[in-house]
Structure formats: structure tokens, C-alpha cells
Amino acid sequence: MELSSLNILFIGAAALLGIGMYGMLVSHNLIKIVVAIQILVKSALLAMISAGLARDEIQLSQSLALTVIVADTIVAVIGIALAVQVRRRIGTLDVRELSKLKG
Amino acid sequence: MQIISIHTTLVSAALLCALQAIHSKRLLISALWLAALSALLSILFYILGAEQVAVIELSVGAGLVTVLFVFAINVAGDQELKGRDIIPIPFAAGLVLIGILLLIRFIVPLEPPLRTSRSVSFVETLWGLRGLDMLVQIVLIFSGVLGLLRILAEAKAPLEGAVTEEVAALRERDLQALAQQSTAATERISQATPEPF
Amino acid sequence: MAVLCVSLCICLPWIGSIAVWRCGNAHSKLQHSVASVFAVATGVMSLLLLLNPAETPVVRIPMGDFFGELTLVPDGLGIILAIIASVVGSLAVVFSIDYMHGDPQLGRYYALILFFIGAMSGLGLSGSMLLMFFFWEITAFCSYALISFHNDDPKAVSGGVKALIVTQFGGIGLLIGALIIRSYTGSYQIGDFLETAPALESGLLSAIGFGFLLAAMAKSAQFPLHTWLPDAMEAPTPVTALIHAATMVNAGVYLLARFFPAFEAVAGWKTSVMLVGLLSALLAALMATRSDDIKRALAYSTISQLGYMIYAVGIGGIFASMFHLLSHAVFKALLFLGAGAVIQATGTRDMRRMGNLSKKMPFVHATFMIGCFALAGLPLANGFFSKELILEFGLQRGPQWVFLCMLAGAGLTAWYTLRIYTMTFRGQSGEIHVVNPAPPAMKTSLAILAAGVLTTWLFAAGFSALLADSLPYHNVHVTTNISLIHEIIRAPLTYVALLVIVAGGACWQFRDRVVKKFRIPARVTQFVESGYGIDIPYTAVVRITQRASRLLRDAHSGQLNLNVAGISAALCILLTLLLAGV
Numbered sequence: 001m002e003l004s005s006l007n008i009l010f011i012g013a014a015a016l017l018g019i020g021m022y023g024m025l026v027s028h029n030l031i032k033i034v035v036a037i038q039i040l041v042k043s044a045l046l047a048m049i050s051a052g053l054a055r056d057e058i059q060l061s062q063s064l065a066l067t068v069i070v071a072d073t074i075v076a077v078i079g080i081a082l083a084v085q086v087r088r089r090i091g092t093l094d095v096r097e098l099s100k101l102k103g
Numbered sequence: 104m105q106i107i108s109i110h111t112t113l114v115s116a117a118l119l120c121a122l123q124a125i126h127s128k129r130l131l132i133s134a135l136w137l138a139a140l141s142a143l144l145s146i147l148f149y150i151l152g153a154e155q156v157a158v159i160e161l162s163v164g165a166g167l168v169t170v171l172f173v174f175a176i177n178v179a180g181d182q183e184l185k186g187r188d189i190i191p192i193p194f195a196a197g198l199v200l201i202g203i204l205l206l207i208r209f210i211v212p213l214e215p216p217l218r219t220s221r222s223v224s225f226v227e228t229l230w231g232l233r234g235l236d237m238l239v240q241i242v243l244i245f246s247g248v249l250g251l252l253r254i255l256a257e258a259k260a261p262l263e264g265a266v267t268e269e270v271a272a273l274r275e276r277d278l279q280a281l282a283q284q285s286t287a288a289t290e291r292i293s294q295a296t297p298e299p300f
Numbered sequence: 301m302a303v304l305c306v307s308l309c310i311c312l313p314w315i316g317s318i319a320v321w322r323c324g325n326a327h328s329k330l331q332h333s334v335a336s337v338f339a340v341a342t343g344v345m346s347l348l349l350l351l352n353p354a355e356t357p358v359v360r361i362p363m364g365d366f367f368g369e370l371t372l373v374p375d376g377l378g379i380i381l382a383i384i385a386s387v388v389g390s391l392a393v394v395f396s397i398d399y400m401h402g403d404p405q406l407g408r409y410y411a412l413i414l415f416f417i418g419a420m421s422g423l424g425l426s427g428s429m430l431l432m433f434f435f436w437e438i439t440a441f442c443s444y445a446l447i448s449f450h451n452d453d454p455k456a457v458s459g460g461v462k463a464l465i466v467t468q469f470g471g472i473g474l475l476i477g478a479l480i481i482r483s484y485t486g487s488y489q490i491g492d493f494l495e496t497a498p499a500l501e502s503g504l505l506s507a508i509g510f511g512f513l514l515a516a517m518a519k520s521a522q523f524p525l526h527t528w529l530p531d532a533m534e535a536p537t538p539v540t541a542l543i544h545a546a547t548m549v550n551a552g553v554y555l556l557a558r559f560f561p562a563f564e565a566v567a568g569w570k571t572s573v574m575l576v577g578l579l580s581a582l583l584a585a586l587m588a589t590r591s592d593d594i595k596r597a598l599a600y601s602t603i604s605q606l607g608y609m610i611y612a613v614g615i616g617g618i619f620a621s622m623f624h625l626l627s628h629a630v631f632k633a634l635l636f637l638g639a640g641a642v643i644q645a646t647g648t649r650d651m652r653r654m655g656n657l658s659k660k661m662p663f664v665h666a667t668f669m670i671g672c673f674a675l676a677g678l679p680l681a682n683g684f685f686s687k688e689l690i691l692e693f694g695l696q697r698g699p700q701w702v703f704l705c706m707l708a709g710a711g712l713t714a715w716y717t718l719r720i721y722t723m724t725f726r727g728q729s730g731e732i733h734v735v736n737p738a739p740p741a742m743k744t745s746l747a748i749l750a751a752g753v754l755t756t757w758l759f760a761a762g763f764s765a766l767l768a769d770s771l772p773y774h775n776v777h778v779t780t781n782i783s784l785i786h787e788i789i790r791a792p793l794t795y796v797a798l799l800v801i802v803a804g805g806a807c808w809q810f811r812d813r814v815v816k817k818f819r820i821p822a823r824v825t826q827f828v829e830s831g832y833g834i835d836i837p838y839t840a841v842v843r844i845t846q847r848a849s850r851l852l853r854d855a856h857s858g859q860l861n862l863n864v865a866g867i868s869a870a871l872c873i874l875l876t877l878l879l880a881g882v
Contacts, residue, residue: 006213009151012114013131014206016121018199018247021871025195028184031175032125033860035133038168039121042144045160049153054213059228062156063236066229069156069163070240074247076168079173081254081690087179094184099858189861198868205875 009050016043030086030093034079041072113147131183141165150250155225302352303359304379305345306372309382310422313342313389317414321407328406332397335410339390342417344377346386349379353770356491359406368488373427375770380622380763381424381554384629385547389417391745392542395637398739399538402609409449413542416442420547424554429478429488436474436519440467446543447535449576456534465799470518470525473511490558494773497562509563512555513572520552521607523580524834529603533595537640540595540863545602545636546629553609553625554837557618558829561773564616578702585712586828589719593649594639595807597720601675602632604713610692611706617693619764619776624686626763631674631683634749640666641738641746642724651723664738665725667750674753676717676800677710682757688788707800714804722808760784763879825862 003011005021020043023036052061087093117140124136141164148157230237316338323331357371372383393413400409416439423435441464448460481493484500497505516522521529532544543549556573563569581604588600603629612621641664642657643649658665672682687710695704737748761780768776779787788794826835 003211004213008110008209010210010213011207012117012212014203015114015118017206018203019118020122021202021238021864022195022199023121025190025861025868026125026188026192028186028188028861029130031130031172031179032133034470035124035137035172038137038164039124039140042117042121042140042164045156046147047200048154049148049151052153053151058152059223059225060232062153062225063229063233065153065156066159067233067236067240069159069178070243072169073163074243077171077247078249078254079174080171081251083176085254093179096186096189096859096861101263190865195865198865198872202868202872202875205872205879208879209875231324 006050006054009053010047013047013050016040016046019043028095030083030095030098031080033095034083036077037054037079038072038076041068041075057075109150113150117147128183132175134176135168137172138169141168147211205248228270245272257278302349302354302374304376305348305352306358306425308345309342309386309425310372310418312336312345313386313414313421316342317411317418319471320410320414323407323440325404325407328402328654331406331410335393335414336390336397338414339356339386339393341419342421343386343390346379346382346421349374349382350766352765353379354679355770355772357489365432368428368482370431371420371427371489372425372431374425375490375620376763376767376776377554377771378424378426378559379545379766380626380768381550382421384550384626385420385424386415388546388629388633388749389413389420389542391633391748392637395541395640395742396536396538399640399742400536401739405449409446409476409536412442412445412449413539415598416446416543416548423551427626429481429490429491429493431488432472432490433474433478436471436515436551437553440464440471440519443467443532443543446539447532449532449536449539453534453727457532459528459534463532466525466528466838467518470515472661473514473518477508477511477515477597480511481595489647494559494562499567502566505563506566509559509566509569510572512559512563513569513576516552516555516610517576518552520549520610521575521603522552522607522610523583523603524832526580526584526603527834527838530596533593533599537595537636537643540599541633541636541640544599545632549602549606550609550625550629552560553606553613553621556610556613557621557774559619560613560616570614570616574698574702575614576613577607577609577611577614578705579607580604581611581709582705582712583832585709585716587795588716589712590825590828592652594642594651594654594720594724595636595649597651597716598632598635598639601635601713602628603718604709605632605675608687608706608709611698611702612690612693615693615698617690617697617777618771618774619767619779620686620689620693622767623760623763624690625681626756627674627682627686627753630749630752631671631681634667634671634746635675635746635751637672637749638664641742642668644742645738651720653726654724656725656729661738663743664746666745667746668719668725670750670753671719672721676714676805677797679798681753682755683753684759685757685784685788686790688794688797689784692791692793695793707797710797711804711807714801715808718805718808756833 016039020036020040023039024033027036045068048061048065048068049058052058055061065092083093086098090098092098120136120140120143124140126131127133127136141160145157145161145164148154148160316335319338320331320335323334324528325331339464350646353376354374357369357373359372361370363370363739372378381638389734393410398411400406403409419435419438419442423432423439426432426435439778444464446460447463448457478488482488484504485493485496487493518525529544529549533540535544561870584607588604591597591600609621609624609628609755612618642654642661645661645664646654646657648654670681674681677684677687689704691703691710694706758781761784764776764778767774768778
């Protein structure tokens with residue numbers, strides 16, 4: 001089966017998505033979960049640029065990717081600020097303990 | 104053949120970095136692997152022809168976000184959290200693998216791209232076609248900064264009060280324990296006192 | 301002019317409802333007056349509708365392609381429903397001035413009653429099925445809110461919830477029918493559907509027909525969806541008189557009468573309607589003979605009389621059915637309001653503790669007696685004429701065995717009517733002290749309703765002409781008053797019916813001897829009293845829902861990892877479905 005470069009790129013994006021989700025499934029530290037979210041967004045960026053490559057509209061996809069980078073950075077910033085606050089107020093970064101639902 | 108192998112190497116290196124970022128025990132090392140991932144991806148973008156995004160990704164992903172992580176880790180501490188896994192690792196790996204395979208099933212029948220010359224420039228597209236995006240981004244950045252300031256600032260005032268309350272409660276408990284000890288001691292002494300003469 | 305009348309019939313009570321609410325609970329006298337003024341104004345407005353009945357829509361509000369046109373049609377059926385709702389509503393509001401005296405939440409009470417009156421008029425007047433469904437749901441909501449008006453009483457709240465659940469279950473039938481009609485004929489208009497109904501294929505038409513029958517059964521508390529009505533007696537009595545005797549429960553009968561020409565031809569539809577009416581009439585009458593709570597007994601009586609009306613629709617006597625609907629609304633409201641006066645004066649609903657009230661409450665006694673005449677079907681009260689008309693139609697057009705059962709039902713009606721009357725007003729004094737006889741506002745409503753009972757049968761001619769003129773698809777039997785009286789006096793059936801009624805009354809009088817002759821085992825009486833076991837599926841549904849929701853609580857763990865696992869699993873399932881589709 002001959003895989004073109006485009007296929008490799010998209011498979012890479014899918015794999016990064018998988019790794020990001022895996023990170024969210026397995027991590028217990030809040031900051032590591034923010035790292036996993038960052039990996040997810042990088043996979044989306046890769047997919048976006050590759051799609052632009054496939055349709056020969058790289059400029060358009062670059063503009064969209066720029067917006068995504070900005071938004072994702074804000075998400076990282078706010079996520080980290082929240083993690084810091086959680087650590088200060090509640091005292092723990094362990095996701096397993098940050099749940100008040102009685103279940 | 105040349106191009107394909109570069110893509111493959113870069114992509115596999117990126118995947119390795121991501122895996123290491125998840126698996127490393129220390130948060131600081133995790134953040135560094137994330138920076139490496141950003142760098143590799145930015146090189147990949149450059150090779151694919153998206154130069155502007157490559158530059159921005161490098162500076163933001165490998166620079167700004169990494170600095171933020173380092174700051175957070177310094178403040179929040181880097182200790183390892185013990186405890187049982189809620190989702191056992193094999194199960195998580197299996198679930199994710201199934202998802203990836205399903206996605207690959209979609210991806211594989213794709214056609215390779217046709218390369219034509221670039222006619223429109225990036226700046227034109229950015230400001231002409233996606234002008235609204237830029238406005239939204241500016242608003243986003245402002246609101247993000249404001250939100251950050253608000254979140255970080257709020258802690259100061261009530262936290263002081265909480266801390267002093269905690270300290271006061273601890274002191275109260277200590278005093279009570281001391282009082283109990285003294286009463287117990289006096290009782291023992293009075294009981295143990297032999298009858299006079 | 302007609303446009304103004306029709307729109308005001310709906311909007312005036314709604315404006316009144318907001319006005320009463322904004323008055324604030326601190327000014328209760330103002331609230332009483334505002335509510336009465338708006339209610340009486342609506343009553344007058346609805347009577348003005350009689351001046352220009354129309355066959356075609358008078359008010360049209362275009363709502364685009366998706367919702368069709370919202371239309372209001374003041375034809376015979378709609379006008380009668382609007383008149384009953386507004387006039388009986390205004391009398392109930394006047395009655396509430398004294399009944400709800402001193403209640404701290406009058407704003408909510410009056411606002412809901414006025415809201416209901418507007419919605420009920422709208423239900424009758426609407427010509428678009430979507431608009432009718434909209435008003436249907438509003439009446440269901442108002443009924444629930446008013447039943448559980450005393451929301452610190454758990455029985456009231458559970459009664460309200462039960463009413464809501466059962467009537468909404470029926471509402472599904474209405475919605476599905478309306479949607480099917482829309483998708484196959486392209487329009488929500490009732491007139492269009494009645495015209496094109498013969499062209500639809502019979503399977504579809506039966507689905508719609510039985511869906512509507514389900515909705516009517518739930519709303520009119522017919523067997524087996526009747527269990528909510530006796531439990532709804534926790535509502536304040538004027539609410540019961542208005543909603544659960546005179547107006548909302550008639551919506552089911554109205555629905556069947558309105559769509560009768562479309563479903564006439566559906567195999568088994570008319571028979572099912574007749575059977576539902578028959579079962580309700582007989583079984584509810586049986587339960588009324590055993591009930592000791594005055595309001596519950598009257599509730600069972602309502603179910604029974606509605607059974608008569610539905611039976612009449614089933615055999616094709618639209619005029620007879622609507623005529624009995626009018627009479628029943630008036631005399632049942634009278635009986636309930638009279639019961640309300642008794643309950644307020646004695647402080648109890650249990651008839652065994654009442655007795656000999658005829659001396660202590662003479663006015664209420666007189667009006668209640670008139671109402672009882674009408675319920676039992678004795679001459680000169682409107683109930684007599686309408687019930688005889690139904691029985692005659694039944695003899696002429698329907699199967700004989702059903703007719704005989706309905707005749708027996710008339711006897712049972714006389715039995716329990718006499719029972720209610722004697723237990724409350726005759727006999728020895730109960731342990732109750734009558735605090736004070738009825739206050740003036742109550743007396744006004746009771747007097748007007750009693751006068752109505754004695755006179756509404758005179759409108760039979762005009763009513764039938766109205767129906768015949770404005771309903772092009774129904775074949776309405778037109779009559780004049782003289783011919784009506786002649787018909788009834790000459791028919792031997794009338795005398796047979798009167799005999800049966802007297803026999804029923806005698807059974808009660810000499811019940812000791814009757815009971816000795818027919819020994820009924822205790823298990824049977826228990827089964828009858830508990831509602832023939834119909835409550836069992838209802839409580840089962842409630843219990844299953846509660847248990848299932850308690851089991852599902854485990855899924856709400858709040859753990860981030862589990863939530864992400866849920867997201868990933870959903871993603872995989874989505875991808876699999878997409879692959880399978882491709």
C-alpha cells in the first residue's frame with residue numbers, strides 16, 4: 001500500500017490526537033492534563049495545514065491556523081492560571097480528588 | 104522519495120516527543136518535551152510551505168507556552184501524585200488505538216496533492232479574507248489577559264483571611280489540648296497523693 | 301367586529317391575569333375586584349360571539365411555511381366552548397371572592413384561573429391544529445398548577461403531577477395525529493383536513509383517529525385513563541368546578557366532536573368511542589355509589605356523564621352530545637360550587653360527618669337540589685332534556701345492548717345522586733357545627749347557575765341552528781324547542797327512562813333490603829373502590845423511573861478521566877457509525 005506524504009501527515013495528526021486523548025485519560029496531575037490539551041491542539045493544527053496542502057489553499061489554512069494558535073494559547077494561559085489557583089485554594093492538583101459529586 | 108522520508112521522520116519524531124511528554128514523571132521534563140514537539144512541528148510546517156505559521160508556532164508554542172508552564176510548575180510544585188489509576192493504562196491505550204485505527208480507515212484512501220504555484224500572498228489572505236478573524240483574535244487576547252489578571256489577583260485578599268483563620272483555629276486546638284493535659288495532670292496528682300500521714 | 305370579539309375572548313383574560321399578578325398580594329380586595337371584572341368582561345365578550353358565527357377563519361396570523369397559518373374560527377363548537385369557559389369561569393371567580401377569602405397567594409390563583417379561561421376559549425376557537433395543541437398544553441399546565449395550588453400539601457402536589465402525567469401522555473396522541481396530518485396534507489388547518497380526509501389512506505386515518513381518541517380519553521378522564529380526576533379533587537373547589545367539571549374535561553369531547561366527520565369511516569373507530577363512553581359511564585357510576593368524599597363522588601359522576609357525551613359522539617349525535625355538554629357544564633358547576641359552600645361551612649369533605657344541612661343552609665340546599673334534579677335527569681331541569689336526547693339517539697342509531705347499558709347507567713346515576721343528596725342534606729345531624737351559611741358572593745354564583753340549569757334547555761333550538769349553520773362537514777340534526785318537547789313527551793322511551801331513574805332512587809332508599817338480596821363479596825367492593833386496579837401501572841411507571849434515575853447516578857462521578865473516557869468512546873462509536881454508513 002503506497003502511502004503518499006499527505007497520508008503520512010494525516011495519520012500523524014490522528015496519532016497525535018490519540019496521544020492527546022490518552023494523556024487526558026491517564027494523567028492525574030492537572031498541569032499534565034493541560035499539556036495533553038496542548039498536544040490535542042497541535043494535532044488539529046497539523047491536520048489543518050495538511051488539509052490546506054491537499055486543497056492547495058495554504059494561505060487560507062495558514063490564516064485559520066493562526067487563529068487557532070491564538071485561541072489555544074489563551075486556553076493554555078487560563079488553564080494554567082486555574083491550575084495555580086486550585087493548588088493555592090484547595091491544596092491539591094490531583095484530579096481524582098477534585099470532585100464534589102456524590103456519584 | 105526524499106520528501107516523503109523527511110515527512111515520515113518528522114512526524115514519527117513528533118509522536119515520540121508527545122508520548123514522552125505524557126509519560127515522564129516530572130512536570131518540568133513534560134513541558135520540555137512539549138517544547139520539542141512544538142519545534143518539530145514548526146519545522147514540518149516550514150517544509151510544507153506554511154512559513155508564517157511555522158514561525159509563529161515556534162515562538163508561541165516553544166517559547167511562550169513553555170515559559171508559562173515553567174512558571175506554573177514553580178508556583179504549584181512538582182511533586183508526584185500517588186494513587187490508583189481510575190482508568191487502567193491498557194484499557195486507555197486500547198480505546199485510543201481503536202479510535203486511531205478508525206480514523207486511519209478514513210484517511211488512507213486520500214489522493215496526494217497537486218502542487219501549483221502560489222498566487223495569493225499570506226498577508227493578503229489574512230487581512231482580506233479573514234479580517235474578522237484578526238479582530239476576534241485581538242478581542243480574545245485582551246479578554247485572556249484580563250481573565251488571567253483577574254484569576255491571579257483574586258486570591259490575595261480572602262486568602263489572607265483564610266490563612267489567619269486557619270492559624271487561629273490551630274492555636275485554639277493547641278490551647279485546648281494544653282488545657283486538657285493540665286487538668287488530667289492535676290487529677291492524677293490529686294489521686295496519687297497519699298493520705299496525709 | 302368579529303375579529304375584535306374573538307381576539308378579546310382570548311387576550312382579555314390574559315391581560316387580566318397579568319394585571320392581577322401585578323396588583324400584589326398585599327391588596328387582596330383589589331385583586332378580587334380586578335379578577336372579577338376581567339372574568340365578567342370575558343363572559344360578556346364571549347356571549348357577543350353569538351352575533352357573528354362564521355364558518356371560515358376570522359383571525360389569520362401567518363407564521364411562515366413551517367408553522368402554517370394560526371387561525372381562529374368562531375363556529376358553533378368553538379363558540380359554545382368559549383361561552384362555557386368564560387361564563388362559568390366568571391361565576392367561579394365570583395365564587396372565589398368568598399371561598400378564597402384570606403388566602404395569602406391570591407395573585408397566583410387568579411392569574412392562573414384567568415390564564416386558563418383564555419386558553420380554553422382559544423382551544424375552542426382555534427382553527428389550526430398547531431394552535432389547538434398549544435392551547436391544549438396551556439390548559440394542562442394551568443390544571444396542574446391549580447391542583448397543586450396548596451403546594452405545601454403533598455397530596456395536592458402528587459395529585460397535580462398525576463394529572464399532568466396522564467393528560468400529557470394523551471397529548472402525545474394529539475401531537476402525533478397533528479404531525480401526520482401535516483405531513484400528508486401539507487396544512488395544519490382543521491377545515492382543510494376535514495375536506496381532504498376521505499382521500500387519505502385508511503391506515504393513516506386510523507392512526508390519527510386512535511391517536512385523537514387517546515388524547516380525548518386522557519383529557520376527559522375516560523376509562524382507563526380516568527385515575528387522575530378523583531385525585532385532582534385536592535384543588536380548591538372553584539377550580540374543580542371550572543376546570544374539572546365544566547371546561548377542561550370537555551376538551552376531549554370537543555376534540556372528538558370536531559373531528560368526527562373525518563373518522564366516521566374508519567373501521568372500528570365509532571365502536572371504540574362508544575365502548576369507551578359506555579365503560580366510563582358505568583364503571584364510574586359504580587365507584588360514585590361507594591365514595592364517601594363529596595368531591596370524589598362528584599368527580600366520578602363527572603367521568604360518568606362525560607361517558608354519556610362520548611357515547612353520543614360515537615353514535616353520531618353531535619348535537620345531542622354538545623347539548624348535554626352544555627347542560628352538564630352548568631349543573632355540574634352548580635353541584636361543585638354548592639359542595640364548596642358546604643365544605644367551607646362545615647370544614648370537612650366527608651359526607652358521613654354531614655347531615656341535616658337542609659335546615660342550616662337553606663339557600664345552598666335549594667340550589668343543590670336543583671342541580672341534583674338535573675344530574676339525575678328529572679323533568680324541567682336541563683339535564684332531563686339532554687339525557688333523553690342522548691338516549692333517544694342511542695335507541696335509534698346505536699346497537700341495542702349498548703343502549704340498555706346506558707339506560708341502566710341512568711338508574712345508577714339516580715342512585716348515587718340521591719345518596720349524595722341525602723347524606724349531605726337530609727338525615728340526622730352529623731358531628732359538624734355549621735359556622736356560617738353561605739356568604740353573598742357564593743350565593744350569587746349559585747343562584748345564577750341554578751337559573752341556568754332551569755333555562756338552558758330553552759336554547760336548544762338556537763344552538764342546533766348555530767351548529768348546523770357553521771359546521772359544513774357535520775350533519776347536525778336541527779330542532780326547534782316545540783318539536784324537542786313534543787319528541788320527548790311522545791316517546792315511550794322517556795317514561796321508561798323515568799321509571800329506571802325512580803328505580804335507581806328506590807334502590808338507594810331501600811338499600812338495606814337490596815344489599816341483603818345480592819351478597820357481594822368484600823373483595824369485589826375493594827376492587828371497585830380502588831379504581832379497578834388502573835392505578836397499578838401508573839405507580840409502577842413512577843417507581844421504575846425513580847429507580848432508574850437512582851441507578852444512573854453512578855455515572856455522574858465527577859471524575860475527569862471517566863468523562864474523557866466517555867468522550868473517547870463516543871468518538872469511536874461515531875466513527876464506526878460513519879464507516880458503516882459509508
